[in-house]
Amino acid sequence: MARVGVFVCHCGLNIASTVDIEKVVAYARGLPDVVVAEHNLYSCSEEGLSSIRKSIEKNKLDRVVVAACTPRTHEPLFRKTCELAGVNKYLFEFVNIREHCAWIHIKEPLSATDKAEKLIAMGVAKARLLEPQKETESSVIPTAVVIGGGLTGLTAAASLAAQGIDTHLIEREEKLGGVLGDVEVISPEFSKSGDLIGQLVKELKGSRHAKVHLGAKVVAVSGFIGNFEVTVEGKGKQEKIPAGAIILATGAQEFMPKGEYGFKEMPEVVTQLELERRLASGNVPRRAVFIQCVGSRQPGREYCSRICCNASLKNALRIVRTRPDSRVSIIHRDIMSYGTASERLYREASDRGVVFLRYGLERIPKVVRKKDGVVVEVYDETIDEMVDLDTDLVVLATPMVSREDARDLGKLLKVPLDKYGFFLEAHVKLRPVEFATDGVFIAGSARWPSSVTECMGQGLAAAAKASIPIRRGKVVVEAITASADPDRCAACGNCVIACPYEAIEIVEEHGKRYAKVNETKCKGCGTCVAACPNDAMQQRGFTSQQLSSMIDALIKSTEEET
Amino acid sequence: MAEFSPTILAFCCNWCSYAGADLAGVSRLQMPPNIHIIRVMCSASVKPEYVLKAISGGVDGVLVLGCHIGDCHYMTGNHRTAKRMPLVQKVLKEVGIDEKRLRLDWVSASEGEKFQKVVTDFVDEVKQLGPNPMRGVKW
Ligand SMILES: Cc1cc2nc3c(=O)[nH]c(=O)nc-3n(C[C@H](O)[C@H](O)[C@H](O)COP(=O)(O)OP(=O)(O)OC[C@H]3O[C@@H](n4cnc5c(N)ncnc54)[C@H](O)[C@@H]3O)c2cc1C
Ligand code: FES
Numbered sequence: 001m002a003r004v005g006v007f008v009c010h011c012g013l014n015i016a017s018t019v020d021i022e023k024v025v026a027y028a029r030g031l032p033d034v035v036v037a038e039h040n041l042y043s044c045s046e047e048g049l050s051s052i053r054k055s056i057e058k059n060k061l062d063r064v065v066v067a068a069c070t071p072r073t074h075e076p077l078f079r080k081t082c083e084l085a086g087v088n089k090y091l092f093e094f095v096n097i098r099e100h101c102a103w104i105h106i107k108e109p110l111s112a113t114d115k116a117e118k119l120i121a122m123g124v125a126k127a128r129l130l131e132p133q134k135e136t137e138s139s140v141i142p143t144a145v146v147i148g149g150g151l152t153g154l155t156a157a158a159s160l161a162a163q164g165i166d167t168h169l170i171e172r173e174e175k176l177g178g179v180l181g182d183v184e185v186i187s188p189e190f191s192k193s194g195d196l197i198g199q200l201v202k203e204l205k206g207s208r209h210a211k212v213h214l215g216a217k218v219v220a221v222s223g224f225i226g227n228f229e230v231t232v233e234g235k236g237k238q239e240k241i242p243a244g245a246i247i248l249a250t251g252a253q254e255f256m257p258k259g260e261y262g263f264k265e266m267p268e269v270v271t272q273l274e275l276e277r278r279l280a281s282g283n284v285p286r287r288a289v290f291i292q293c294v295g296s297r298q299p300g301r302e303y304c305s306r307i308c309c310n311a312s313l314k315n316a317l318r319i320v321r322t323r324p325d326s327r328v329s330i331i332h333r334d335i336m337s338y339g340t341a342s343e344r345l346y347r348e349a350s351d352r353g354v355v356f357l358r359y360g361l362e363r364i365p366k367v368v369r370k371k372d373g374v375v376v377e378v379y380d381e382t383i384d385e386m387v388d389l390d391t392d393l394v395v396l397a398t399p400m401v402s403r404e405d406a407r408d409l410g411k412l413l414k415v416p417l418d419k420y421g422f423f424l425e426a427h428v429k430l431r432p433v434e435f436a437t438d439g440v441f442i443a444g445s446a447r448w449p450s451s452v453t454e455c456m457g458q459g460l461a462a463a464a465k466a467s468i469p470i471r472r473g474k475v476v477v478e479a480i481t482a483s484a485d486p487d488r489c490a491a492c493g494n495c496v497i498a499c500p501y502e503a504i505e506i507v508e509e510h511g512k513r514y515a516k517v518n519e520t521k522c523k524g525c526g527t528c529v530a531a532c533p534n535d536a537m538q539q540r541g542f543t544s545q546q547l548s549s550m551i552d553a554l555i556k557s558t559e560e561e562t
Numbered sequence: 563m564a565e566f567s568p569t570i571l572a573f574c575c576n577w578c579s580y581a582g583a584d585l586a587g588v589s590r591l592q593m594p595p596n597i598h599i600i601r602v603m604c605s606a607s608v609k610p611e612y613v614l615k616a617i618s619g620g621v622d623g624v625l626v627l628g629c630h631i632g633d634c635h636y637m638t639g640n641h642r643t644a645k646r647m648p649l650v651q652k653v654l655k656e657v658g659i660d661e662k663r664l665r666l667d668w669v670s671a672s673e674g675e676k677f678q679k680v681v682t683d684f685v686d687e688v689k690q691l692g693p694n695p696m697r698g699v700k701w
Contacts, residue, residue: 072584525607
C-alpha cells in the first residue's frame with residue numbers, strides 16, 4: 001500500500017484568499033492511502049521545502065502530492081525535494097489549485113474550495129499508482145540561435161560566442177542595433193549608442209563562433225531542448241540550423257499615435273524617436289513641450305512603458321544643455337525616473353529650468369495651432385489653472401508596444417505572450433529569462449519595455465542560461481516514454497503507424513511478435529497509447545490505469561457531493 | 563431547486579492548452595468552476611476509453627483541448643485527435659448520449675482568453691443539456 005503525503009500551499013494569499021485551505025487539508029486526510037496532509041504558507045520557499053522534506057522522512061512517505069501552482073514552473077523544485085528525501089522524483093504528483101482554481105474563481109470561494117478538493121482527490125488517485133522511473137540522457141547540439149539583432153540579441157550572441165559556443169544571430173533587417181539605431185545618446189550616462197553597438201558588432205564579426213544572418217526570417221522551429229531545428233529564410237534561400245538552445249530577443253517598437261494631439265496633421269508634433277533622429281542630426285529645437293504617457297496608462301493599454309520618462313528627461317537635458325535660450329516643459333502624469341542616476345537627471349532638469357506640469361486623464365492637454373506656431377493648452381493641477389505653452393515642437397512620449405508579428409513567432413516557438421503581446425517568461429521572479437518550454441529563453445524589450453542596462457543584463461543572463469545545457473552536452477530526458485506489454489500486444493502495428501517519430505517497430509523475441517519502442521527516439525507524446533486497441537501500450541507517468549483512476553476519483557467525489 | 567452545476571472533465575495537452583489555462587489563471591480571467599483538468603502530454607494520447615468512462619460514470623461533459631492544427635508539439639499528434647474525437651462523438655450518439663457532451667477545441671499557449679471563452683461556452687452548453695442521464699446509474 002502506498003503512503004501518500006499531501007501538501008497544500010497557501011501561496012501567501014494567492015490561493016488562501018479564495019480556497020479554504022484548512023478544509024481542503026482535512027478533506028485530503030480522508031483520502032485513500034493518505035497518511036499525512038499538511039499546509040504551507042509558501043511551499044516553494046526554503047522553509048516550505050524543508051518542512052515537506054522532513055515530513056516525507058518522518059512519515060516514511062513514498063508518494064508526494066503538492067497542491068499549489070503549476071507543474072510547468074514548479075515541478076522540478078518539488079521533484080528535487082522528493083529526491084533529497086530519498087523518494088524517486090517520479091513518485092511526485094502536482095495538483096494545480098492556483099492557476100486552474102483560486103485565480104479563476106476569485107468570487108466563488110465555496111465552489112473553488114470544492115473544486116480544489118476534487119482536484120486533490122484526482123491527484124492522490126494518480127499518485128497511488130505512480131511508479132519510480134529511471135531517466136535517460138540525450139545529447140545536445142552545441143549551437144545556439146539568437147533571434148533579433150538589437151542590443152539584447154547582440155549582447156547575448158557576443159557572450160555565447162565569447163564562450164566558444166557556435167552562435168547564429170538572426171536579424172530580419174539589413175542592419176544590426178534595433179531601436180538603438182535611432183537613439184544616439186543613452187541615458188543616464190549620455191554614452192553613445194554607436195560605441196556600444198559598434199563594439200558588440202566588432203566582437204561578433206571577429207569571432208569564428210558567430211554567424212550573423214541579415215535580412216533573415218525564422219519560418220519554422222521544430223524539436224526539443226538540445227535538438228531544435230530552426231528554419232531561416234532570407235535572400236531567396238532557406239537554411240535549416242540545428243541548435244541546442246534558442247534565445248528570443250526581438251524587442252519592441254514605438255507606439256504610433258493615431259492622430260492624438262494633432263499627430264500627422266501638424267508637422268510640429270512628433271514622437272520621441274523622431275526627436276532622437278533630429279537631435280542626432282544636430283537639429284535642436286529652441287522651444288519644446290514633451291507630453292508623457294501618450295497611449296499608455298489608460299484603458300486598453302494600462303502599463304507604464306518604463307523608459308519614456310527617462311528618455312524625455314534625457315532629451316530635455318540635451319536641448320537645454322546645448323541651447324541656453326531654450327524653453328522646455330514636460331507634461332506628465334507622474335515622473336518615473338527610477339534609479340539614482342535618473343533621479344539626478346530629474347534634479348538637473350529642474351535646476352536648469354525645465355518646467356514640469358502634471359495632468360490627469362480627466363483633463364488631457366490640447367495642441368492648438370496659432371498663427372505663429374503651436375500652443376499646448378494644459379490644465380495644471382497644482383495651481384488649478386489653464387496654462388498655455390507656446391512651442392516650436394511637441395514631443396509625444398509614446399510607450400513601447402510589442403512587435404506586430406510577435407504572436408506568429410510565439411506560435412512557431414510555442415511560447416506564450418501576455419495580453420499586450422509581450423512574451424511571457426516562465427516565472428517573473430524564479431525564472432525571469434526562461435520560457436516554460438525548456439531550451440527557449442527570452443530577454444530584453446521583447447519581454448517588457450527595458451532600459452539599455454536591463455537589456456544587457458537580461459541578454460547576458462539568457463546567454464548564461466542557454467549555455468548550461470550546451471556546456472553539459474547532455475540533457476536529461478523525462479522518463480515519460482512509452483512501452484508495450486509483450487503479453488498484451490497483438491502486433492497489430494497501429495502504434496507503428498501512429499508514432500510521429502518512427503520510434504516503434506514490430507520485433508520478434510522469444511518467439512513472440514510485439515511492438516518495441518526505441519527509447520531514444522520516443523518523445524513521450526502518448527499518441528501510440530491511444531492508438532492501441534489492446535491497452536498494451538502505456539506511457540510512463542500517464543498510464544491508462546493512472547488516468548482512469550483520476551476519472552474515477554472525479555466521479556466519486558462528485559457523487560459524494562450530491 | 564439549485565441550478566444544475568455540471569461536472570466537467572478536461573484533457574489539456576502540456577504544451578499549448580495547459581499553458582493556455584495557466585495563462586488564463588495568471589491573467590485572472592474568471593470562469594465557472596465546473597472544469598477539472600487532467601494534464602496529458604499531447605491531445606493525441608487521450609484514449610476514447612477515457613471519454614466513455616467519464617460519461618458512463620456520470621461526468622456531464624468532457625472537453626479535449628490541444629494545440630492548434632500545425633502547432634502540435636509532436637508535429638502531427640493533434641491530427642489524430644481531430645479524427646478520433648468525432649468518432650467518439652458518433653459512438654456517444656449511437657448509444658443515445660448527446661454528442662455535444664464531448665467537445666474538441668484548440669487553445670494555444672498564448673490564448674488565455676480563448677481558454678476562458680471555450681470553458682465558459684462549454685459549461686453553458688452542458689447546463690442547457692442538463693444532467694448526464696448516466697449520473698447515478700449503477701453498473
Ligand atoms: C525613443 C527611445 C529612446 C530610448 N532611450 C533610452 C535611453 O536613453 N536609455 C536607455 O537605457 N534606454 C532607452 N531606450 C530603450 C532601449 O533603447 C531599448 O529598450 C533597447 O534598445 C531594446 O533592445 P532590444 O534588443 O531588446 O530590442 P530592439 O532594439 O527592438 O531589437 C530587436 C531586433 O530584433 C529584430 N526582430 C524583430 N522581430 C524579428 C523577427 N521575427 N525575426 C528576426 N529579427 C527580428 C528587430 O529588427 C530588431 O533589430 C529608448 C527607447 C526608445 C524607443
Ligand atoms: S502537444 Fe498539444 S496537441 Fe499535441
